[in-house]
Amino acid sequence: MxxxxxxxxxxxxxxxxxxxxxxxxxxxxxxxxxxxxxxxRTTGDTLGTGAVVEMGGQWVGPQQTEVLALLDELGLATFPTYDEGHHLTIRDGTITRYRDQTFGMPEASLPEIARVGEELESLAASVPLSAPWLTPDALALDRQTFAAWLAATTDDPEAARFFHLLTEALFSAEPWELALLHVLFYVRSNGSLDNLAATTGGNQEARVVGGxxxxxxxxxxxxxxxxxxxxxxxxxxxxxxxxxxxxxxxxxxxxxxxxxxxxxxxxxxxxxxxxxxxxxxxxxxxxPMGCVIKIQAGYPTPFWREAGLSGQVLSCDDLLGFTFDNSPPDGSSGVLTGFFEGAHARQAAELTADRRRELVVDSLVRFFGDAAAEPIEYVELDWMAEEHTRGCYGGRLGAGAWTAYGEALxxxxxxxxxxxxxxxxxxxxxxxxxxxxxxxxxxxxxxxxx
Amino acid sequence: MxxxxxxxxxxxxxxxxxxxxxxxxxxxxxxxxxxxxxxxRTTGDTLGTGAVVEMGGQWVGPQQTEVLALLDELGLATFPTYDEGHHLTIRDGTITRYRDQTFGMPEASLPEIARVGEELESLAASVPLSAPWLTPDALALDRQTFAAWLAATTDDPEAARFFHLLTEALFSAEPWELALLHVLFYVRSNGSLDNLAATTGGNQEARVVGGxxxxxxxxxxxxxxxxxxxxxxxxxxxxxxxxxxxxxxxxxxxxxxxxxxxxxxxxxxxxxxxxxxxxxxxxxxxxPMGCVIKIQAGYPTPFWREAGLSGQVLSCDDLLGFTFDNSPPDGSSGVLTGFFEGAHARQAAELTADRRRELVVDSLVRFFGDAAAEPIEYVELDWMAEEHTRGCYGGRLGAGAWTAYGEALxxxxxxxxxxxxxxxxxxxxxxxxxxxxxxxxxxxxxxxxx
Missing domain, CATH: 3.50.50.60 (FAD/NAD(P)-binding domain)
Known part of the structure; x- marks a missing residue:
């Protein structure tokens, strides 16, 4: 050569x-x-309807200026993630519709969720991004899991549940698999918790035309x-x-x-x-890498939109924990994308492909009604099984690892x-x-x- | 081929x-x-005095019946680890001599140390060795670090310190790097905490003639x-x-x-x-593998024996946390072996070889007096740097890993x-x-x- x-x-x-x-x-x-x-970790697929779907990383947000500039240089356009209508949160069999910053969590727990979030943000503000191991009190922050910190920080089971769900959504991992310091670093690195979690205005704001x-x-x-x-x-x-x-x-x-x-x-x-x-x-x-199986279910139309739904779901009840409307820019057909994450991904991976598809469809029917029962197309990608990635979205550092090994990253x-x-x-x-x-x-x- | x-x-x-x-x-x-x-992970060296020293795993105990039988089959003899005289524990500048089960810890903390040990043993008794993930309450035991369990289990700083030291000695790792379930499995797998920690009657009882x-x-x-x-x-x-x-x-x-x-x-x-x-x-x-640098310091005679010392030291104050008398069976020359473990091993690895040797000699002088100041030989092995091992004594599972991945082991x-x-x-x-x-x-x- x-x-x-x-x-x-x-x-x-x-x-x-x-x-x-x-x-x-x-x-x-x-x-x-x-x-x-x-x-x-980005790869596309094209459904029978012609809809291009992203089987891996897909969203860009307004603070992500380098990738946005690169898209411009490459002549690639973006379009907004569908973010109209009501989102759904599923909890103990109850479906909550919401259109605000509550994530559909119970009213009574909202102040506590806000307080825990503020505490996280305030700790995150002290992390020097170029050297997280130099964070004030780094050893103590690093040598506890995020799960342990959460347990020590809130007695509200709904607040704990919310941050557990958020951890799975953001890291494809479980709170005990992450050092608190890793979560703090990640929040700081990505601007804020809001930025990480938000669609419009945040990291899920837009998609790339063509994938x-x-x-x-x-x-x-x-x-x-x-x-x-x-x-x-x-x-x-x-x-x-x-x-x-x-x-x-x-x-x-x-x-x-x-x-x-x-x-x-x-x-x-x-x-x-x-x-x-x-x-x-x-x-x-x-x-280690996070655990995720990403699915795409195609429908003739984005029928949930007519019902006033955004397609965005957080579920505490389902293995399929999160969905988004992933339809093409012109809405000419309907696509829902969903994620099995963390422990749920490992569980789902043990099922047959048929059983997993059934499970997805059952969840989508519960979220969006009977019209979800017959997707005209279904594709999935188990990133844990990909020899040349071995998990998504990315690697994480568990208790103690940032301060012991971070400099070598x-x-x-x-x-x-x-x-x-x-x-x-x-x-x-x-x-x-x-x-x-x-x-x-x-x-x-x-x-x-x- | x-x-x-x-x-x-x-x-x-x-x-x-x-x-x-x-x-x-x-x-x-x-x-x-x-x-x-x-x-x-076993390899030998021969000092100038002719003393054979083990640079990796070296001890066998009475419960280790399979390796003992294999030694017999292979015609290899064992000899007792030198275990006479007083052991030393170094804490906050104070040297405690002892010859009992106290590990030289303060009298006032002994009941608490015993209680925590019994609690560990009692939990360990519930671990099925062929399937630790089926331990009653496995998820809860697995999803916390040993450090978190210790902090929740005892308020006695000396008891906490003792179990921290023991963790480093047994795992070459830190309490936050291990799931509680991993510690429980390990204790059960090796009979008991006593068995793990003891010289005579335990896993450090004997050495192999010739290494x-x-x-x-x-x-x-x-x-x-x-x-x-x-x-x-x-x-x-x-x-x-x-x-x-x-x-x-x-x-x-x-x-x-x-x-x-x-x-x-x-x-x-x-x-x-x-x-x-x-x-x-x-x-x-x-x-991941544990972190350890093992050292051997050779002397003309095992001079510490005359001072009534066993050569066995636990130090809370030194990077070199543990030593043993590693002299040849006939005591014809003196050898002290010592260990940098866990975080201490990583710290010691950053020093030059000369500085590390100085540090070792300083510690040995503090433990055994001026006669330790001039070893006639000094060898060390940093197992972290060994391309084909990458750490010793062995691999460990952190929070959540046994229940998520143990079946694949x-x-x-x-x-x-x-x-x-x-x-x-x-x-x-x-x-x-x-x-x-x-x-x-x-x-x-x-x-x-x-």
């Missing part, structure tokens, strides 16, 4: 953004991607010919004699530097020669640089974070005069 | 015991070992010629057409079945084709079977557990008529 100035491992948004920056600065790049497609996977496809199309190899799973990264050599399925490629743009847990599975320093290796031993190791949404200071976990991380890693490489 | 009936990945005690069982049943085996030596690495060396010597390849790091395990093919550094080998006898986190770094089912993959994402995946101390029901984490796991995996393979 030929040589390049820089090798990028992983053709998701982070890796391809890094490659774009590197080639934009006049350097050559070789991007190696394990899959037969680009996009990483979010178009970002990576466009980025790939614009790379110089021959810069990208698909079906090229990397196995070994060697640093030697002032350069790096990367071994992949069909050969080797050499460069001055490499950007590994994989989720940290997968980056930890590569073989490095010389081996990774212990703190970096230890980090990758304890940054983005710090280059010799000629190896790290990108990916987990390594982003701002918009961590999101496409915007992926873009930022790719730019940061490319800047490191270019500054080092690769 | 030639074929064999069974492939074993990893020539530690678990893998080599499995290989012995397989060849004992008349089947052929091919053992692939990444290192240039056998033994895995514990002799177990693996003998096992390897007794394999049929050509059954073992060193320097053979495995990268890919393929299941296809009723067999398995394993790719390693210099080629491929095929067999009916494979036993992967690596710590789970390292097993998770191999590439599997077809890919691992999600629960198994998820497990290996969250079973030892369950075969098609023709792939799992061995290693982490997969043992009895003596989990110890050499005895490694032997048991190797026998169990071999029995699975033989029962499947490999």
């Amino acid at each position: 030929g040589n390049a100035d820089v090798i990028v491992v992983g053709a998701g948004i982070a890796g391809l953004t890094a490659a774009r920056e590197v080639t934009g600065a006049g350097r050559s790049v070789q991007v190696l991607e394990a899959r037969h497609r680009v996009g990483g 979010s996977h178009r970002i990576s496809e466009r980025l790939a199309e614009q790379l110089p010919p021959g810069s990208l190899q698909l079906d090229a799973a990397v196995s070994v990264v060697r640093q030697r004699d002032g350069g790096v050599t990367v071994t992949y399925d069909r050969g080797e490629v050499s460069a001055a530097r490499v950007i590994v743009a994989l989720p940290p847990t997968l980056a930890g599975r590569l073989r490095y020669d010389p081996p990774m320093p212990a703190p970096r290796d230890g980090l990758t031993q304890q940054l 983005a710090a280059p190791v010799g000629r190896i640089h790290w990108a990916g949404a987990e390594t982003a200071e701002v918009s961590n976990g999101y496409m915007d974070g992926a873009v930022r991380s790719g730019r940061r890693a490319a800047a490191e490489v270019l500054a080092a005069n690769a | 030639g074929n064999a009936d069974v492939i074993v990945v990893g020539a530690g005690i678990a893998g080599l015991t499995a290989a012995r069982e397989v060849t004992g049943a008349g089947r052929s085996v091919q053992v692939l070992e990444a290192r240039h030596r056998v033994g895995g 514990s690495h002799r177990i693996s060396e003998r096992l390897a010597e007794q394999l049929p010629p050509g059954s073992l390849q060193l320097d053979a790091a495995v990268s890919v395990v393929r299941q296809r057409d009723g067999g398995v093919t394993v790719t390693y550094d210099r080629g491929e080998v095929s067999a009916a079945r494979v036993i992967v006898a690596l710590p789970p986190t390292l097993a998770g770094r191999l590439r599997y084709d077809p890919p691992m089912p999600a629960p198994r993959d998820g497990l290996t994402q969250q079973l 030892a369950a075969p995946v098609g023709r792939i079977h799992w061995a290693g101390a982490e997969t043992a029901e009895v003596s989990n984490g110890y050499m005895d557990g490694a032997v048991r796991s190797g026998r169990r995996a071999a029995a699975e393979v033989l029962a499947a008529n490999a």
Whole structure:
């Protein structure tokens, strides 16, 4: 194989953004991607109705300025997530319709939910994004789980339930799987809890016309010919004699530097020669991915809209915990997307595909009525089973890990640089974070005069 | 490469015991070992005085019947760990000498320490070793950290400190890094807290003449010629057409079945084709190894014995938290072994080797007097930096992981079977557990008529 100035491992948004920056600065790049497609945790599908659906990450919000600017550069448009009508919250068999900031939680618990949220925000404000381990009282904040903090912070079972649900929605993980410090970092990194949770005005505000996977496809199309190899799973990264050599399925490629743009847990599975320093290796031993199965159910029309419903559901009762209206921009057909998350995703994964579909349809009928009973199309993606992702939305740090290993998350190791949404200071976990991380890693490489 | 009936990945005690069982049943085996030596987490060194020292796992106890029987079969003798004289506990600058069950903790806290221990033992008694996830109230026990349980269980800071210290000693990890359920399982798996902690009568009772690495060396010597390849790091395990093919550094080998006898986190770094089912993959994402640096300081004589000291120290004040007399059986020279564990190991790893040695010597002088100031030899092994182990003593499960992923720990995946101390029901984490796991995996393979 030929040589390049820089090798990028992983053709998701982070890796391809890094490659774009590197080639934009006049350097050559070789991007190696394990899959037969680009996009990483973004990938699309087209339903029989012609509706494009996003099977992975899909939304962008107004604070996510880097991905918005990139969309502009790439000539990709956005359109608003459908956010009209009433949302639903399902709790103990009761369906609550709402159109405000209450999330359909009981009136009596709203002040407590607000108080807990404010306490979280106030703690989050103290996290330095470039070094969460330097947060005042970092050890104490890190060595407790978010679940333990919640239990100590509120006696209101409805408030506890709300933050449990929110944790699943935001992290695809359970409150005991996350350090409090990780939650605080994530809230700060993404502006606020409101920003994380909101549709209009927040991180779920808009979708990409043609699907979010178009970002990576466009980025790939614009790379110089021959810069990208698909079906090229990397196995070994060697640093030697002032350069790096990367071994992949069909050969080797050499460069001055490499950007590994994989989720940290997968980056930890590569073989490095010389081996990774212990703190970096230890980090990758304890940054597991979230658990999610995403589904899309297609209907002839977005019939729930006529009933005054937004399609947005939070359910405490169902394995399918969250849904959104995911219809095409013109509403020419109806699509509901939904998520099994955290423990629910693990449970749902044990079912047969038929039984899981039944379960989804049962839930959708409960949420939206009998018209939901016969989707004309149903697709799903179990991200835990994806060999080259192994979970979504992203990696998380459990109790104690940020203060013990956090410094190794983005710090280059010799000629190896790290990108990916987990390594982003701002918009961590999101496409915007992926873009930022790719730019940061490319800047490191270019500054080092690769 | 030639074929064999069974492939074993990893020539530690678990893998080599499995290989012995397989060849004992008349089947052929091919053992692939990444290192240039056998033994895995057991390895020896010889000091200038001729004293053999164990740089990894070293002790066996009276309840560890499988490893004791194997030692007999292999013609290896044991000798008692030096356990005479007074032990020392260092706390807030005070040195307490003791020769009883008090661990040198303050008199006033002993009843509370006993009460907390009894509570732990009583909870541990409810853990079914073959399925910890079926423990009564498993979810609640699993979803809290051991640290959180300790904080909720005792207000006595000395009792809390004692169990913190004990956690580091037993797990090379911190109380917030472990689920309560993991601690309970471990206590039950190893008989009792007393058994875990005790020297005479417990898991530290005896040593192997010639060093514990002799177990693996003998096992390897007794394999049929050509059954073992060193320097053979495995990268890919393929299941296809009723067999398995394993790719390693210099080629491929095929067999009916494979036993992967690596710590789970390292097993998770191999590439599997077809890919691992999600629960198994998820497990290996969250079973990080403990952190430990083990040191040996050699002296002309075991001078502390004359001062009436056993050489056994627990220190709350030092990074070097634990020491033992590790002199040769005849006491012809003196050796002290010591451990940096958990957070202390990570801290100590950041120092230069010289500074770390100074720190060790300072601690040993504080413990044993000026005679400790000039060791004639000093060796250390940072297990975190070992590419083919990545931490010791073993893997642990954090909050929520046993109930979410535990079933995948030892369950075969098609023709792939799992061995290693982490997969043992009895003596989990110890050499005895490694032997048991190797026998169990071999029995699975033989029962499947490999």
